[in-house]
Amino acid sequence: MAQNRPHNMKRAYMLYLGLIIFHSKSIQSAPLSSYLVSSFTPPDSDSNLPFNHIALNNITGDIYIGARERLYQLDAHLNLKQTVDTGMCSFPNYDRFNDNKLLITVITPQNYTLITCGGCGDNCQTRNLDDVSVTRDLYNSRKVVAPGDLPTVGVVALGADYETYIIPKHGESFYLFIAISGGGAVSEFSSISKYSLTDLQLQQYIPAYVFTDDSTRSKHMISYEDFIYVFISRNEETYLGRICSDSPDQDFASYTEIKLQCGLDGSQNVIQSAYIGPAGSQLAESMNINTTDDLLYAVFSSSPSSSLCVYKMIDVQQRFEDAILGCILGTDTGTENMFIEGSECRKLQGGIAKLVTEVHLLKVYVRFE
Template sequence: MTQSWKGEFITLILVSYLIVSIHSAPLSAYLVSSFTPPDPDPNLPFNHIAFNNITGDIYIGARERLYQLDSDLNLKETVDTGECSHPNKDHVNDNKLLISLVTPQNYRLIACGGCDGDCQTSSLDNITLDQKSVSTTNKVVSTGDRPTVGAIVLGADNENTGEGKIDGDYFLFNGISGGAPRDTYFISKRRLIDHVSLQEVPGIAVVLPSEKNNLVFQHLISYKDYLYYFISRGEITYLGRLCRNTLDDNFESYTEIELQCTRGGSQNIIQSAYIGPAGSQLAESMNVNTTDDLLYAVFSSTSSSSLCVYKMIDVQQSFDDAILKCINGTGNKNSFLVGSMCNTHECIE
């Protein structure tokens, strides 16, 4: 019997660097522009943000509101999404997931949340125009204060013979933070059909036992062939990796490693992350090229925060090591994902 490598909990021990500012000043000294909602209750929380890389517009998902700003943070449009009929801590109109889809055929803002976790699309030019409700089976976002992460990717034809032919369909991958028995899907994906339906693809949900359902998704990055999920489970941060193409119907490529950030103590809660090239000074200090990609991750504890930097080549090697250990029978058997197998799975674009 093969062991699971989905959820291989090895420690990612990499060289990390704490970036310390040489010059400090009050934050107000760096303020370029700001935005204050023109609403009767300006304290309604902001939940998510998306960008239009062509126009520079910024979209904010808030409680009961969607905002569209220009690149100088001037308000352009507001959509009032209203109160829930019977609001409580798990039943509020929070627009939690915003994704801008910018292609020659698609120029849409996808917003998910609302009282029932539904989604809607609208024009990126003006979010008050061409609004369409998007139907879906099962919920797309988590309820209450638990976050949701998501990304839209261009899919490969699932009915293809394995050549990875692009068929033009887009898929929404998401990660729903756990905490309630009804939150059964760990990660799922849905096909976007004509802006009016998010069709769940059968057989691809990874199911969590309810007693293990205490994870929090903090961030999601699409990088090359993979999606990288940043997850807090208890006091530990994990980095999960999944093939971004849609031929991975059963999520066979999913695996995890533990991500650590330590300097004078442990910062164990991931806050945000970014993958990009090194600057000249950082590249020299880490003995890498300026074109080499690095993972920048912000961690925090109750008393401090740190920015740790990892070489992506080392991150990828840690995933390869985790898979090999599982195949060789020396890795930990996964106990929190159901039905996982120790399979190798090549990402096909």
């Protein structure tokens, strides 16, 4: 399949803007416990079950925690509201543990639910956000979460049915986007996939074998404007992958990658978490930007310290376009990615005017003929 894909695709281009760095050794003002506002300890007799995922209800402030064989619903002050015993998997899998790896709150005009997916292959549930014990099972033809200790991340975002470009339908709707870890080691899975919210049926996907390095770890996923961003740790380096949320193709030929670095010497290189949001007044002033300009905040680590690096989203988006254009023009800003099967640069035929037109189109969909 990958050989027939007209990828631009999957370019690796380094983005390095370490603007704010906090090293754990420099925080000496007070022990962390002195800042503690509230805490939660599971009341279960076996309270050492690992926590795997957390989700937030932005309307009520409720917090949902996915643990091994448990779901916890807390209020905004971390008081326990409900515990659900999800049990072990009812059929053999890698270790039969139901780790409740994926929790996604869906708050849209059509849905007000919590999607939970454990370690039981293709089985997920939709649950009532107010009462997580109320559930409806959803089954899929492909496995939804990665096996064992491999992480799975997801996000709900607006997108278009790729068939819309063939048979016009009713525009955009909300979809569940999921990224798993493991690369070719989990070939029966999809590395990045898109599902309908109503029945969790698979819409589009990139097969896991496309990511040839088994060290690939999808650590975080964010929806921003018309794109889905996946933060990937690979061989102790960090890559930012991007797909168009409304790609009109079956296998996301719009996938593109750049490389992220953090720290003055790039030594903080393993991504832990990320967030996109506006700059505060002081940060905006120091960076000479508007308070409404969006920034990418990303936490990196490298033993024994951690760092917070901040990137202007306009710069992040520009690096993707630079990589794509560099691939078209054959410059060193656009290169094939050795970690992705079928990655290749193809020059477009025609003058520079056509190239500029094509690059503007790439903001919606990346395809090279």
